[in-house]
Amino acid sequence: MMNSMERVMATLSYKEPDRVPIFLNLTIKGAKELGMSIKDYYSSADYVVKGQLLMKNKYNNDMVMNFLYSAAEIEAWGGEVVFFEDGPPNSGEPFIKRIEDIYKMGVPDIKNTDCLLKGLEITKRLKEQVKEDTPVIGAVISPFSLPVMQMGFEKYLELLYFNKNEFNHLMKINEEFCVAWANAQLKAGATAISYADPLASPTIIERDTYISTGFEVAKRTIARIKGSVATNLASGIALPIIKDLVETGTKAVAVSAKDSIADAKRIANKKVAIIGNLNAIDMVNWDREKTRREVKQLIQKAAPGGGFILSDNHGEIPWQVSEDVLLEIAETVKEYGNYPIQAE
Amino acid sequence: MCHLGGEWRNEMDFITMPTEEFQTALLQIDRIKAAEIFESCYLENNNFEALEHLTMGALENIGSGWEDGQLSLSQVYMSGVICEGLIDKYMPKFAVTSKKEPRIGIVVLQDHHALGKRIVGSVLRAGGYEPIDFGQGLSAEEIVEKTIEKKIDILLISTLMLPSALQIKRVVEKLREKDSTVKIIVGGAPFRLDNSLWQKVNADADGKNGAEVSKIIERLAKGGQL
Numbered sequence: 001m002m003n004s005m006e007r008v009m010a011t012l013s014y015k016e017p018d019r020v021p022i023f024l025n026l027t028i029k030g031a032k033e034l035g036m037s038i039k040d041y042y043s044s045a046d047y048v049v050k051g052q053l054l055m056k057n058k059y060n061n062d063m064v065m066n067f068l069y070s071a072a073e074i075e076a077w078g079g080e081v082v083f084f085e086d087g088p089p090n091s092g093e094p095f096i097k098r099i100e101d102i103y104k105m106g107v108p109d110i111k112n113t114d115c116l117l118k119g120l121e122i123t124k125r126l127k128e129q130v131k132e133d134t135p136v137i138g139a140v141i142s143p144f145s146l147p148v149m150q151m152g153f154e155k156y157l158e159l160l161y162f163n164k165n166e167f168n169h170l171m172k173i174n175e176e177f178c179v180a181w182a183n184a185q186l187k188a189g190a191t192a193i194s195y196a197d198p199l200a201s202p203t204i205i206e207r208d209t210y211i212s213t214g215f216e217v218a219k220r221t222i223a224r225i226k227g228s229v230a231t232n233l234a235s236g237i238a239l240p241i242i243k244d245l246v247e248t249g250t251k252a253v254a255v256s257a258k259d260s261i262a263d264a265k266r267i268a269n270k271k272v273a274i275i276g277n278l279n280a281i282d283m284v285n286w287d288r289e290k291t292r293r294e295v296k297q298l299i300q301k302a303a304p305g306g307g308f309i310l311s312d313n314h315g316e317i318p319w320q321v322s323e324d325v326l327l328e329i330a331e332t333v334k335e336y337g338n339y340p341i342q343a344e
Numbered sequence: 345m346c347h348l349g350g351e352w353r354n355e356m357d358f359i360t361m362p363t364e365e366f367q368t369a370l371l372q373i374d375r376i377k378a379a380e381i382f383e384s385c386y387l388e389n390n391n392f393e394a395l396e397h398l399t400m401g402a403l404e405n406i407g408s409g410w411e412d413g414q415l416s417l418s419q420v421y422m423s424g425v426i427c428e429g430l431i432d433k434y435m436p437k438f439a440v441t442s443k444k445e446p447r448i449g450i451v452v453l454q455d456h457h458a459l460g461k462r463i464v465g466s467v468l469r470a471g472g473y474e475p476i477d478f479g480q481g482l483s484a485e486e487i488v489e490k491t492i493e494k495k496i497d498i499l500l501i502s503t504l505m506l507p508s509a510l511q512i513k514r515v516v517e518k519l520r521e522k523d524s525t526v527k528i529i530v531g532g533a534p535f536r537l538d539n540s541l542w543q544k545v546n547a548d549a550d551g552k553n554g555a556e557v558s559k560i561i562e563r564l565a566k567g568g569q570l
Contacts, residue, residue, distance in 0.1 A: 086507045087505050152457070157421060157422060203413070205417075206418065258413070279538075281537035281538050282538045285538065320506065320507075
Protein backbone atom coordinates (compact mmCIF):
# COMPACT_ATOMS: atom_id res chain seq x y z
CA MET A 1 0.00 0.00 0.00
CA MET A 2 1.26 3.47 -0.92
CA ASN A 3 1.51 6.26 1.61
CA SER A 4 -0.33 9.52 0.89
CA MET A 5 2.71 11.22 -0.63
CA GLU A 6 3.38 8.35 -3.04
CA ARG A 7 -0.31 8.20 -3.95
CA VAL A 8 -0.52 11.91 -4.72
CA MET A 9 2.79 12.06 -6.60
CA ALA A 10 1.77 9.09 -8.77
CA THR A 11 -1.56 10.61 -9.70
CA LEU A 12 -0.02 14.03 -10.45
CA SER A 13 2.13 12.34 -13.08
CA TYR A 14 -0.88 10.51 -14.55
CA LYS A 15 0.11 7.13 -13.22
CA GLU A 16 -2.47 5.04 -11.44
CA PRO A 17 -1.69 4.84 -7.71
CA ASP A 18 -3.09 2.14 -5.37
CA ARG A 19 -6.29 4.11 -4.83
CA VAL A 20 -7.82 7.49 -5.65
CA PRO A 21 -6.26 10.17 -3.39
CA ILE A 22 -8.61 12.24 -1.23
CA PHE A 23 -8.12 15.97 -0.60
CA LEU A 24 -11.03 17.00 1.59
CA ASN A 25 -10.62 20.67 2.48
CA LEU A 26 -11.20 20.20 6.19
CA THR A 27 -10.57 23.56 7.79
CA ILE A 28 -13.11 24.83 10.35
CA LYS A 29 -14.30 21.26 10.85
CA GLY A 30 -11.21 20.82 13.05
CA ALA A 31 -12.91 22.99 15.68
CA LYS A 32 -15.94 20.70 15.67
CA GLU A 33 -13.72 17.63 16.00
CA LEU A 34 -12.01 19.17 19.03
CA GLY A 35 -15.31 20.38 20.49
CA MET A 36 -14.42 24.05 20.58
CA SER A 37 -15.48 27.32 18.96
CA ILE A 38 -13.95 28.32 15.63
CA LYS A 39 -12.39 31.40 17.22
CA ASP A 40 -10.74 29.35 19.98
CA TYR A 41 -9.58 26.75 17.47
CA TYR A 42 -7.70 29.34 15.47
CA SER A 43 -6.24 30.98 18.57
CA SER A 44 -3.42 28.46 18.81
CA ALA A 45 -1.23 26.51 16.37
CA ASP A 46 -1.57 23.51 18.76
CA TYR A 47 -5.27 23.12 18.03
CA VAL A 48 -4.94 23.37 14.25
CA VAL A 49 -2.09 20.82 14.17
CA LYS A 50 -4.07 18.46 16.41
CA GLY A 51 -7.23 18.93 14.32
CA GLN A 52 -5.45 18.31 11.02
CA LEU A 53 -3.78 15.11 12.19
CA LEU A 54 -6.98 13.82 13.72
CA MET A 55 -9.01 14.50 10.56
CA LYS A 56 -6.35 13.01 8.29
CA ASN A 57 -6.64 9.69 10.09
CA LYS A 58 -10.37 9.74 10.66
CA TYR A 59 -11.34 10.60 7.06
CA ASN A 60 -8.37 9.01 5.22
CA ASN A 61 -7.36 12.42 3.94
CA ASP A 62 -4.24 12.33 1.80
CA MET A 63 -3.01 15.74 2.89
CA VAL A 64 -2.82 18.05 5.86
CA MET A 65 -3.33 21.80 5.51
CA ASN A 66 -1.65 24.70 7.26
CA PHE A 67 -4.54 26.94 6.22
CA LEU A 68 -6.16 29.15 8.83
CA TYR A 69 -8.77 31.16 6.88
CA SER A 70 -8.68 33.39 3.78
CA ALA A 71 -9.16 36.54 5.79
CA ALA A 72 -5.87 35.85 7.65
CA GLU A 73 -4.08 37.45 4.71
CA ILE A 74 -6.25 40.52 5.17
CA GLU A 75 -5.25 40.58 8.84
CA ALA A 76 -1.65 40.82 7.59
CA TRP A 77 -2.54 44.02 5.74
CA GLY A 78 -4.17 45.47 8.85
CA GLY A 79 -7.71 44.59 7.76
CA GLU A 80 -10.51 43.39 10.02
CA VAL A 81 -11.50 39.74 10.49
CA VAL A 82 -15.00 38.80 11.61
CA PHE A 83 -15.55 35.44 13.34
CA PHE A 84 -18.76 33.43 13.12
CA GLU A 85 -20.01 30.52 15.22
CA ASP A 86 -20.81 28.24 12.29
CA GLY A 87 -18.73 29.40 9.34
CA PRO A 88 -15.28 30.53 8.28
CA PRO A 89 -13.95 33.85 9.55
CA ASN A 90 -14.59 36.50 6.94
CA SER A 91 -12.96 39.79 6.07
CA GLY A 92 -14.70 42.86 7.45
CA GLU A 93 -14.90 46.32 5.94
CA PRO A 94 -12.42 46.68 3.05
CA PHE A 95 -9.43 48.77 4.12
CA ILE A 96 -8.66 50.44 0.78
CA LYS A 97 -11.30 53.15 0.88
CA ARG A 98 -10.17 55.18 -2.14
CA ILE A 99 -8.32 54.06 -5.26
CA GLU A 100 -5.56 56.64 -4.59
CA ASP A 101 -4.81 54.84 -1.28
CA ILE A 102 -3.13 52.09 -3.34
CA TYR A 103 -0.08 54.33 -3.76
CA LYS A 104 0.35 54.56 0.01
CA MET A 105 0.41 50.78 0.55
CA GLY A 106 3.47 48.73 1.45
CA VAL A 107 4.07 44.98 1.43
CA PRO A 108 3.35 43.41 4.87
CA ASP A 109 6.38 41.96 6.60
CA ILE A 110 5.68 38.29 7.33
CA LYS A 111 8.10 38.29 10.29
CA ASN A 112 6.04 40.95 12.03
CA THR A 113 2.61 39.48 11.37
CA ASP A 114 1.26 37.20 14.08
CA CYS A 115 -1.34 35.33 12.02
CA LEU A 116 1.21 34.50 9.29
CA LEU A 117 3.79 33.42 11.84
CA LYS A 118 1.13 31.13 13.30
CA GLY A 119 0.60 29.68 9.81
CA LEU A 120 4.33 29.01 9.52
CA GLU A 121 4.43 27.40 12.96
CA ILE A 122 1.54 25.09 11.94
CA THR A 123 3.39 24.19 8.72
CA LYS A 124 6.60 23.37 10.57
CA ARG A 125 4.88 21.21 13.16
CA LEU A 126 2.72 19.39 10.65
CA LYS A 127 5.83 18.59 8.63
CA GLU A 128 7.59 17.26 11.74
CA GLN A 129 4.65 14.96 12.32
CA VAL A 130 3.94 13.66 8.81
CA LYS A 131 7.50 13.88 7.46
CA GLU A 132 7.60 12.74 3.82
CA ASP A 133 4.57 10.45 4.17
CA THR A 134 1.86 13.06 3.56
CA PRO A 135 1.82 16.33 1.62
CA VAL A 136 1.52 19.48 3.72
CA ILE A 137 -0.51 21.89 1.63
CA GLY A 138 0.08 25.61 2.02
CA ALA A 139 -2.17 28.30 0.61
CA VAL A 140 -2.12 31.79 -0.82
CA ILE A 141 -4.79 34.07 -2.23
CA SER A 142 -3.72 35.13 -5.71
CA PRO A 143 -2.60 38.74 -6.12
CA PHE A 144 -5.40 39.09 -8.69
CA SER A 145 -8.18 37.91 -6.34
CA LEU A 146 -6.97 39.42 -3.05
CA PRO A 147 -8.28 42.94 -3.85
CA VAL A 148 -11.88 41.69 -3.44
CA MET A 149 -11.11 41.61 0.30
CA GLN A 150 -8.72 44.58 0.22
CA MET A 151 -11.12 47.02 -1.43
CA GLY A 152 -14.47 45.30 -2.04
CA PHE A 153 -15.73 43.78 -5.26
CA GLU A 154 -17.36 46.86 -6.74
CA LYS A 155 -14.40 49.16 -6.30
CA TYR A 156 -12.06 46.47 -7.55
CA LEU A 157 -14.02 45.98 -10.77
CA GLU A 158 -13.89 49.72 -11.33
CA LEU A 159 -10.11 49.53 -10.86
CA LEU A 160 -9.78 46.54 -13.16
CA TYR A 161 -11.73 48.09 -16.03
CA PHE A 162 -10.99 51.80 -15.75
CA ASN A 163 -7.79 52.43 -13.75
CA LYS A 164 -5.02 50.50 -15.45
CA ASN A 165 -2.12 52.27 -13.70
CA GLU A 166 -3.50 51.77 -10.22
CA PHE A 167 -4.42 48.17 -11.04
CA ASN A 168 -0.86 47.45 -12.17
CA HIS A 169 0.54 49.11 -9.07
CA LEU A 170 -1.66 47.04 -6.77
CA MET A 171 -0.73 43.85 -8.61
CA LYS A 172 2.97 44.65 -8.16
CA ILE A 173 2.53 45.01 -4.39
CA ASN A 174 0.29 41.94 -4.10
CA GLU A 175 2.63 39.82 -6.18
CA GLU A 176 5.55 40.64 -3.88
CA PHE A 177 3.50 39.64 -0.85
CA CYS A 178 2.10 36.49 -2.45
CA VAL A 179 5.52 35.23 -3.56
CA ALA A 180 7.09 35.96 -0.16
CA TRP A 181 4.21 34.29 1.71
CA ALA A 182 4.20 31.21 -0.54
CA ASN A 183 7.98 30.78 -0.33
CA ALA A 184 7.96 31.21 3.46
CA GLN A 185 5.43 28.37 3.71
CA LEU A 186 7.53 26.17 1.43
CA LYS A 187 10.61 26.94 3.50
CA ALA A 188 8.72 26.02 6.68
CA GLY A 189 7.90 22.60 5.20
CA ALA A 190 4.91 22.94 2.88
CA THR A 191 5.01 20.44 0.01
CA ALA A 192 2.95 22.52 -2.40
CA ILE A 193 0.90 25.70 -2.51
CA SER A 194 -2.79 26.04 -3.27
CA TYR A 195 -3.18 29.23 -5.34
CA ALA A 196 -6.75 30.45 -4.71
CA ASP A 197 -7.83 32.53 -7.68
CA PRO A 198 -11.64 32.69 -7.79
CA LEU A 199 -11.59 35.77 -10.02
CA ALA A 200 -9.85 33.79 -12.75
CA SER A 201 -13.04 31.79 -13.23
CA PRO A 202 -15.20 32.82 -16.21
CA THR A 203 -18.06 32.74 -13.70
CA ILE A 204 -16.62 35.96 -12.29
CA ILE A 205 -14.40 37.55 -14.98
CA GLU A 206 -14.77 37.02 -18.73
CA ARG A 207 -11.86 35.20 -20.31
CA ASP A 208 -10.64 38.10 -22.48
CA THR A 209 -10.22 40.34 -19.45
CA TYR A 210 -8.62 37.53 -17.44
CA ILE A 211 -6.08 36.85 -20.20
CA SER A 212 -4.90 40.46 -20.21
CA THR A 213 -4.84 40.75 -16.40
CA GLY A 214 -5.01 37.85 -13.92
CA PHE A 215 -3.45 35.35 -16.32
CA GLU A 216 -0.29 37.48 -16.67
CA VAL A 217 -0.26 38.00 -12.88
CA ALA A 218 -0.50 34.22 -12.33
CA LYS A 219 2.30 33.48 -14.81
CA ARG A 220 4.64 35.97 -13.14
CA THR A 221 3.72 34.90 -9.61
CA ILE A 222 3.78 31.13 -10.05
CA ALA A 223 7.16 31.36 -11.83
CA ARG A 224 8.63 32.89 -8.67
CA ILE A 225 7.11 30.39 -6.21
CA LYS A 226 9.79 27.83 -5.40
CA GLY A 227 7.57 24.76 -5.35
CA SER A 228 4.56 23.13 -6.98
CA VAL A 229 1.33 25.10 -7.25
CA ALA A 230 -2.26 23.91 -7.63
CA THR A 231 -4.91 26.42 -8.75
CA ASN A 232 -8.27 26.59 -7.05
CA LEU A 233 -11.14 28.68 -8.42
CA ALA A 234 -13.37 28.28 -5.32
CA SER A 235 -16.43 26.76 -7.01
CA GLY A 236 -16.33 28.97 -10.12
CA ILE A 237 -16.23 27.15 -13.46
CA ALA A 238 -12.83 26.26 -14.89
CA LEU A 239 -13.45 24.42 -18.18
CA PRO A 240 -13.14 27.42 -20.57
CA ILE A 241 -9.74 28.38 -19.12
CA ILE A 242 -8.11 25.05 -18.27
CA LYS A 243 -5.71 25.38 -21.23
CA ASP A 244 -4.82 28.89 -20.07
CA LEU A 245 -4.24 27.69 -16.52
CA VAL A 246 -1.82 25.07 -17.84
CA GLU A 247 0.26 27.95 -19.24
CA THR A 248 0.44 29.66 -15.84
CA GLY A 249 2.71 26.83 -14.67
CA THR A 250 0.23 25.27 -12.25
CA LYS A 251 0.41 21.50 -11.72
CA ALA A 252 -3.23 20.87 -10.85
CA VAL A 253 -6.60 22.60 -11.22
CA ALA A 254 -9.55 22.30 -8.85
CA VAL A 255 -12.74 22.37 -10.92
CA SER A 256 -16.32 23.30 -10.08
CA ALA A 257 -19.27 21.01 -9.43
CA LYS A 258 -20.74 22.83 -12.43
CA ASP A 259 -17.88 21.63 -14.67
CA SER A 260 -17.97 18.22 -16.36
CA ILE A 261 -15.09 16.37 -14.73
CA ALA A 262 -14.67 14.10 -17.75
CA ASP A 263 -14.34 17.13 -20.05
CA ALA A 264 -11.92 18.72 -17.59
CA LYS A 265 -9.64 15.68 -17.77
CA ARG A 266 -9.87 15.54 -21.54
CA ILE A 267 -8.98 19.24 -21.91
CA ALA A 268 -6.19 18.96 -19.33
CA ASN A 269 -4.65 16.37 -21.66
CA LYS A 270 -2.33 15.03 -18.93
CA LYS A 271 -0.66 18.44 -18.57
CA VAL A 272 -2.28 19.18 -15.21
CA ALA A 273 -4.05 16.95 -12.70
CA ILE A 274 -7.72 17.59 -11.98
CA ILE A 275 -9.02 18.06 -8.43
CA GLY A 276 -12.72 17.95 -7.68
CA ASN A 277 -15.59 18.23 -7.74
CA LEU A 278 -18.10 17.13 -5.08
CA ASN A 279 -20.59 19.94 -4.40
CA ALA A 280 -19.65 20.99 -0.86
CA ILE A 281 -22.66 23.27 -0.45
CA ASP A 282 -25.13 20.62 -1.51
CA MET A 283 -23.23 18.13 0.70
CA VAL A 284 -25.05 19.67 3.68
CA ASN A 285 -28.20 17.87 2.42
CA TRP A 286 -26.58 14.49 1.73
CA ASP A 287 -27.12 11.27 3.62
CA ARG A 288 -24.87 8.20 3.42
CA GLU A 289 -26.69 6.76 0.42
CA LYS A 290 -26.53 9.95 -1.63
CA THR A 291 -22.86 10.40 -0.69
CA ARG A 292 -22.03 6.91 -1.82
CA ARG A 293 -23.75 7.50 -5.17
CA GLU A 294 -22.01 10.82 -5.78
CA VAL A 295 -18.55 9.55 -4.85
CA LYS A 296 -18.88 6.34 -6.82
CA GLN A 297 -20.08 8.20 -9.90
CA LEU A 298 -17.24 10.70 -9.63
CA ILE A 299 -14.64 7.95 -9.35
CA GLN A 300 -16.04 6.18 -12.42
CA LYS A 301 -15.91 9.36 -14.49
CA ALA A 302 -12.63 10.87 -13.37
CA ALA A 303 -10.29 8.32 -11.84
CA PRO A 304 -9.27 5.95 -14.70
CA GLY A 305 -5.72 6.70 -15.85
CA GLY A 306 -4.78 8.71 -12.73
CA GLY A 307 -4.40 12.51 -12.84
CA PHE A 308 -7.33 12.88 -10.46
CA ILE A 309 -7.67 13.83 -6.80
CA LEU A 310 -11.11 13.49 -5.25
CA SER A 311 -12.11 16.66 -3.42
CA ASP A 312 -14.87 19.16 -2.81
CA ASN A 313 -15.30 22.00 -5.28
CA HIS A 314 -15.54 24.78 -2.76
CA GLY A 315 -12.16 24.83 -1.03
CA GLU A 316 -13.78 24.28 2.33
CA ILE A 317 -16.12 21.67 3.78
CA PRO A 318 -18.93 23.64 5.45
CA TRP A 319 -19.42 23.39 9.23
CA GLN A 320 -22.91 21.97 8.61
CA VAL A 321 -21.74 18.85 6.70
CA SER A 322 -22.24 15.77 8.87
CA GLU A 323 -19.52 13.47 10.13
CA ASP A 324 -21.44 10.59 8.51
CA VAL A 325 -21.06 12.12 5.06
CA LEU A 326 -17.31 12.58 5.49
CA LEU A 327 -16.89 9.03 6.77
CA GLU A 328 -18.95 7.73 3.87
CA ILE A 329 -16.72 9.57 1.36
CA ALA A 330 -13.70 7.81 2.85
CA GLU A 331 -15.44 4.42 2.90
CA THR A 332 -16.70 4.71 -0.68
CA VAL A 333 -13.24 5.62 -1.94
CA LYS A 334 -11.86 2.64 -0.05
CA GLU A 335 -14.41 0.38 -1.69
CA TYR A 336 -14.61 1.74 -5.26
CA GLY A 337 -11.47 3.85 -5.60
CA ASN A 338 -8.89 1.07 -5.85
CA TYR A 339 -6.94 0.91 -9.11
CA PRO A 340 -7.58 -0.40 -11.65
CA ILE A 341 -11.01 1.22 -11.39
CA GLN A 342 -13.74 -1.30 -12.10
CA ALA A 343 -16.19 -0.20 -14.77
CA GLU A 344 -19.83 -0.07 -13.71
CA MET B 345 -45.74 64.11 -15.39
CA CYS B 346 -45.75 60.54 -16.51
CA HIS B 347 -44.95 57.60 -14.29
CA LEU B 348 -42.19 55.20 -15.21
CA GLY B 349 -42.94 51.61 -16.05
CA GLY B 350 -46.34 51.59 -17.70
CA GLU B 351 -47.53 48.42 -19.40
CA TRP B 352 -44.89 46.85 -21.61
CA ARG B 353 -45.52 47.64 -25.23
CA ASN B 354 -45.88 44.87 -27.70
CA GLU B 355 -42.50 43.58 -28.86
CA MET B 356 -43.38 44.71 -32.40
CA ASP B 357 -43.50 48.35 -31.28
CA PHE B 358 -39.78 48.20 -30.64
CA ILE B 359 -38.82 46.20 -33.68
CA THR B 360 -36.00 48.58 -34.58
CA MET B 361 -34.57 48.58 -31.08
CA PRO B 362 -30.76 48.18 -31.22
CA THR B 363 -30.77 45.73 -28.32
CA GLU B 364 -28.02 43.52 -29.70
CA GLU B 365 -25.70 46.45 -30.42
CA PHE B 366 -26.41 47.94 -27.00
CA GLN B 367 -25.80 44.60 -25.34
CA THR B 368 -22.47 44.23 -27.11
CA ALA B 369 -21.39 47.67 -25.88
CA LEU B 370 -22.40 46.72 -22.34
CA LEU B 371 -20.53 43.43 -22.47
CA GLN B 372 -17.42 45.21 -23.70
CA ILE B 373 -17.83 47.65 -20.79
CA ASP B 374 -17.84 50.40 -23.41
CA ARG B 375 -19.64 53.23 -21.63
CA ILE B 376 -19.21 55.68 -24.53
CA LYS B 377 -20.66 53.37 -27.17
CA ALA B 378 -23.55 52.38 -24.86
CA ALA B 379 -24.32 56.08 -24.29
CA GLU B 380 -24.27 56.79 -28.05
CA ILE B 381 -26.73 53.97 -28.76
CA PHE B 382 -28.92 55.13 -25.90
CA GLU B 383 -28.91 58.69 -27.24
CA SER B 384 -29.84 57.60 -30.76
CA CYS B 385 -32.66 55.47 -29.33
CA TYR B 386 -33.85 58.52 -27.40
CA LEU B 387 -33.78 60.75 -30.49
CA GLU B 388 -35.54 58.16 -32.65
CA ASN B 389 -38.33 57.17 -30.25
CA ASN B 390 -38.59 60.12 -27.92
CA ASN B 391 -40.37 58.15 -25.24
CA PHE B 392 -39.10 56.72 -22.02
CA GLU B 393 -40.66 53.31 -22.47
CA ALA B 394 -38.41 52.67 -25.45
CA LEU B 395 -35.32 53.39 -23.36
CA GLU B 396 -36.62 51.22 -20.55
CA HIS B 397 -37.34 48.45 -23.02
CA LEU B 398 -33.84 48.70 -24.49
CA THR B 399 -32.23 48.57 -21.06
CA MET B 400 -34.29 45.80 -19.55
CA GLY B 401 -34.10 43.70 -22.73
CA ALA B 402 -30.32 43.85 -22.70
CA LEU B 403 -30.01 43.25 -18.96
CA GLU B 404 -32.38 40.30 -19.15
CA ASN B 405 -30.31 38.69 -21.91
CA ILE B 406 -27.11 39.36 -19.99
CA GLY B 407 -28.59 37.84 -16.81
CA SER B 408 -29.58 34.72 -18.74
CA GLY B 409 -26.13 34.59 -20.32
CA TRP B 410 -24.62 34.42 -16.85
CA GLU B 411 -27.05 31.68 -15.81
CA ASP B 412 -25.90 29.67 -18.83
CA GLY B 413 -22.24 30.16 -17.95
CA GLN B 414 -21.66 32.22 -21.11
CA LEU B 415 -21.05 35.57 -19.40
CA SER B 416 -19.20 36.65 -16.29
CA LEU B 417 -20.48 38.20 -13.09
CA SER B 418 -18.36 41.29 -13.70
CA GLN B 419 -20.07 41.81 -17.09
CA VAL B 420 -23.46 41.51 -15.40
CA TYR B 421 -22.39 43.99 -12.74
CA MET B 422 -20.81 46.55 -15.07
CA SER B 423 -23.78 46.36 -17.47
CA GLY B 424 -26.14 47.13 -14.59
CA VAL B 425 -24.04 50.07 -13.45
CA ILE B 426 -23.85 51.54 -16.98
CA CYS B 427 -27.62 51.14 -17.51
CA GLU B 428 -28.41 52.63 -14.12
CA GLY B 429 -26.34 55.71 -14.99
CA LEU B 430 -28.06 56.12 -18.37
CA ILE B 431 -31.55 55.75 -16.94
CA ASP B 432 -30.70 58.29 -14.21
CA LYS B 433 -29.53 60.73 -16.87
CA TYR B 434 -32.58 60.43 -19.12
CA MET B 435 -35.33 60.24 -16.49
CA PRO B 436 -35.48 64.02 -16.00
CA LYS B 437 -35.87 64.57 -19.78
CA PHE B 438 -39.27 62.91 -19.57
CA ALA B 439 -40.10 64.19 -16.09
CA VAL B 440 -40.27 60.56 -15.06
CA THR B 441 -40.34 59.63 -11.38
CA SER B 442 -39.39 56.32 -9.84
CA LYS B 443 -42.01 53.87 -8.65
CA LYS B 444 -42.53 54.29 -4.91
CA GLU B 445 -44.66 51.16 -4.61
CA PRO B 446 -44.12 48.41 -3.73
CA ARG B 447 -41.65 49.39 -1.02
CA ILE B 448 -38.55 47.30 -1.64
CA GLY B 449 -35.76 46.73 0.89
CA ILE B 450 -32.39 45.33 -0.17
CA VAL B 451 -29.63 44.08 2.14
CA VAL B 452 -26.57 41.82 2.52
CA LEU B 453 -26.91 39.57 5.58
CA GLN B 454 -23.71 39.27 7.66
CA ASP B 455 -21.18 39.56 4.83
CA HIS B 456 -19.53 42.71 3.57
CA HIS B 457 -19.48 41.60 -0.06
CA ALA B 458 -22.12 43.79 -1.66
CA LEU B 459 -21.71 42.98 -5.37
CA GLY B 460 -24.90 40.93 -5.67
CA LYS B 461 -26.91 43.62 -3.90
CA ARG B 462 -25.46 46.26 -6.17
CA ILE B 463 -26.26 44.23 -9.32
CA VAL B 464 -29.87 43.66 -8.35
CA GLY B 465 -30.20 47.26 -7.14
CA SER B 466 -28.86 48.58 -10.48
CA VAL B 467 -31.24 46.45 -12.52
CA LEU B 468 -34.20 47.53 -10.38
CA ARG B 469 -33.26 51.19 -10.61
CA ALA B 470 -32.79 50.80 -14.37
CA GLY B 471 -36.36 49.44 -14.36
CA GLY B 472 -37.65 52.48 -12.45
CA TYR B 473 -37.91 51.02 -8.95
CA GLU B 474 -36.41 52.70 -5.95
CA PRO B 475 -35.13 50.02 -3.56
CA ILE B 476 -34.25 51.14 -0.04
CA ASP B 477 -30.68 50.07 0.65
CA PHE B 478 -30.19 48.75 4.20
CA GLY B 479 -26.45 48.22 3.55
CA GLN B 480 -24.26 45.19 4.18
CA GLY B 481 -22.98 43.23 7.17
CA LEU B 482 -26.34 43.45 9.01
CA SER B 483 -27.48 40.86 11.55
CA ALA B 484 -30.80 39.02 11.31
CA GLU B 485 -32.21 41.23 14.10
CA GLU B 486 -31.14 44.45 12.39
CA ILE B 487 -32.77 43.37 9.14
CA VAL B 488 -36.03 42.51 10.90
CA GLU B 489 -36.04 45.88 12.67
CA LYS B 490 -35.41 47.87 9.48
CA THR B 491 -37.99 45.89 7.49
CA ILE B 492 -40.70 46.69 10.03
CA GLU B 493 -39.59 50.29 10.53
CA LYS B 494 -39.49 51.06 6.78
CA LYS B 495 -42.79 49.22 6.14
CA ILE B 496 -41.17 47.08 3.46
CA ASP B 497 -43.40 45.05 1.10
CA ILE B 498 -40.64 43.07 -0.62
CA LEU B 499 -37.33 42.26 1.04
CA LEU B 500 -34.33 41.21 -1.05
CA ILE B 501 -31.59 39.44 0.92
CA SER B 502 -28.19 38.69 -0.60
CA THR B 503 -25.61 36.35 0.96
CA LEU B 504 -22.17 35.06 0.03
CA MET B 505 -21.51 32.32 2.56
CA LEU B 506 -23.61 29.29 3.48
CA PRO B 507 -23.94 30.16 7.21
CA SER B 508 -25.33 33.58 6.24
CA ALA B 509 -27.78 31.98 3.83
CA LEU B 510 -29.00 29.66 6.61
CA GLN B 511 -29.52 32.68 8.87
CA ILE B 512 -32.31 33.84 6.54
CA LYS B 513 -34.57 31.25 8.16
CA ARG B 514 -34.25 33.21 11.41
CA VAL B 515 -35.05 36.47 9.63
CA VAL B 516 -38.21 34.94 8.19
CA GLU B 517 -39.25 33.44 11.55
CA LYS B 518 -38.78 36.72 13.38
CA LEU B 519 -40.68 38.67 10.73
CA ARG B 520 -43.60 36.23 10.84
CA GLU B 521 -43.61 36.39 14.66
CA LYS B 522 -44.22 40.10 14.22
CA ASP B 523 -47.07 39.35 11.78
CA SER B 524 -45.15 40.79 8.85
CA THR B 525 -46.41 39.66 5.45
CA VAL B 526 -43.35 40.96 3.62
CA LYS B 527 -42.33 38.82 0.62
CA ILE B 528 -38.74 37.62 0.86
CA ILE B 529 -36.60 37.05 -2.23
CA VAL B 530 -33.12 35.61 -1.69
CA GLY B 531 -30.00 35.38 -3.81
CA GLY B 532 -26.27 34.73 -3.78
CA ALA B 533 -23.69 31.99 -4.28
CA PRO B 534 -25.08 29.36 -1.83
CA PHE B 535 -28.45 29.43 -3.59
CA ARG B 536 -26.77 28.78 -6.92
CA LEU B 537 -25.07 25.63 -5.61
CA ASP B 538 -28.14 24.29 -3.81
CA ASN B 539 -31.31 24.83 -5.84
CA SER B 540 -33.66 24.01 -2.97
CA LEU B 541 -31.93 26.13 -0.34
CA TRP B 542 -34.36 29.06 -0.76
CA GLN B 543 -37.23 26.79 0.25
CA LYS B 544 -35.30 25.42 3.22
CA VAL B 545 -34.84 28.91 4.61
CA ASN B 546 -38.56 29.62 4.06
CA ALA B 547 -38.01 32.39 1.51
CA ASP B 548 -40.80 33.21 -0.94
CA ALA B 549 -38.63 33.14 -4.05
CA ASP B 550 -35.13 32.55 -5.40
CA GLY B 551 -33.91 35.62 -7.30
CA LYS B 552 -31.39 34.11 -9.68
CA ASN B 553 -30.41 37.44 -11.26
CA GLY B 554 -31.45 41.09 -11.35
CA ALA B 555 -33.79 40.77 -14.32
CA GLU B 556 -35.56 37.81 -12.72
CA VAL B 557 -35.99 39.69 -9.45
CA SER B 558 -37.41 42.60 -11.45
CA LYS B 559 -39.95 40.28 -13.10
CA ILE B 560 -40.99 38.79 -9.74
CA ILE B 561 -41.48 42.28 -8.31
CA GLU B 562 -43.48 43.34 -11.35
CA ARG B 563 -45.78 40.33 -10.90
CA LEU B 564 -46.24 41.10 -7.21
CA ALA B 565 -46.82 44.80 -7.89
CA LYS B 566 -49.67 43.86 -10.19
CA GLY B 567 -51.22 41.77 -7.45
CA GLY B 568 -49.98 38.49 -8.89
CA GLN B 569 -48.53 35.53 -7.06
CA LEU B 570 -44.91 34.45 -6.88
